[in-house]
Amino acid sequence: MSSSSAPPHRPSLAVTFVDVERADMERTGSNIDLEKFNSAAPTLNNTPSGSRNPSPDRKKVSSRSPTPSPKQVDIEAMDSKERINTISRYTNDELDIAWMGGVIITCFFTSGLIDAVAFNSWNCFVGMQTGNTIFAALGLGGLPTQAHEQQFLKSFVAIGSFCMGTIFFNIMHRFPTGLHNQPNSRKRSIFVLSFLIQTLLIIIAAALVTVGVVSNQPFVMGQFSSGSHITDDVDPDDDHRNYIDMIPIVILAFEAAGQVCLSRVLSLIELPTIVLSTLYHDWTGDLLGTRQLWRQSSGVKDFVFNQGRRQNKRLMAIIALFLGGVVGGEMWKSKVGMAGALWVAAFLKGCIVVSFALWKKQKQDDEELEK
Template identity: 30%
Template structure:
């Protein structure tokens, strides 16, 4: 008599009700789902506040941005012509541009490797990585490795190259936000580019439509206002606490909340 065929148990698992499947199998299924982009736009809009908060704080402390690379490009150009008011200020801006560019490359390749920008696992791991980078940057300043006092008591004529560490980390993670917005198909909320956002908002032929009839316009308007509010809050928090790191811990909390949110948001229909 021929040997009995061995049955592959994996197809049989699919026949079992979701509640009876192993946790690892249920988690894998959940992470493999595509997220609902309508609700998924909310975390990206929250990232606009985080962008304003980070840039408003870092510019006050170190004279550079971590998200808005247009300003950094101008700072590098001014440094090249000998008109930068901060010693080696161009180096901070150049570091930010370089790390942001590398971040775009890494996050885009990561999305492709994981399986696509709309998958739950893609956005989850992307924001988890962003959270880790913000936490590390905040820790570097919190522990005193880099002076985070505001206003700074450093000699304005002396450049502390250790300041490039938090700038590099924060610029790298900022690239993850705009990569996520592209991957989710929500380019109207780039999270880091205000100029393009304002242009698209004002040039929208349906800008005066009722709220329920122009969702993209609504997202752009709220994104702009939250970026502005975040920058204002960054200045207020730095002035009230006399330090840079409280704003960064706030950003880390926002990113961590968004990371957990991706596990709970409903899947695409």
């Protein structure tokens, strides 16, 4: 008796295919009788794998690129809307006024820097309108006698431009709360936009001086323009008037109003960023109470940052404007001239724009959060 052992039965790979088909029917809730399918499963298992070709429809389905479902589209739309809302909330945040005194001190420095070079070349101020008022008043009476007979027009133009800038920047700061109210909104978007405009205006003035449209030369008594005396075809006795100097005067006086408006929004009325007369008075007058402030302080740190903080800000503002004038004068005498000083002022205003864009928002009280 020959004992020939039958080859062991190997399970066909079709079992995997059947299991997949059964799982698809159960998932899709098909109406096909699963018992009939199960009864036919052994037949399918015995079918050679080579003879089971996927249907053309299945090939088409598998070859299609996946398309996002409506649920995915809704999720993407919600994410996009959420990002927009986040940006909107960030730009509308009320900024914390802590340490904004540093911004005011920087504005004092830029005022001294710009007015120093402006006075040397144009014989008028663009920020300090007190001096321009005196110049304009003297000019109406033909004084000083060494000046051009229409020199006072520069002072009037600077004053008018400053007033127009005041209206413009006040409208910007009052818009969120109403034009009839005092400017008290500290929204990030308004602060950034205000100093961005100031920066761009200084850049325009600096560019005009850099390319030579406006002269970089020193002012000469008896002549209206800062550059008319160096022109070969100009007779010194001729009544030559070059009003091109008016362009940067208008621009710089207009932008100077923006930083003054900021001091009002921050309720820092004693730090107007362009004048020092009242600041000298307030700082000197409050020296009488310095001894009492020192007694109330727990130490030097408490005196500097708490008890004497207001006095210290006044002193720093005075020093900043003075240093700005010194730096402006030295730059005006150097190779960089007026253009270099204006570019430095534009850079400082640009740094303020960036700082406001990154400034922390005001912390809300627990009661406000509950509401």
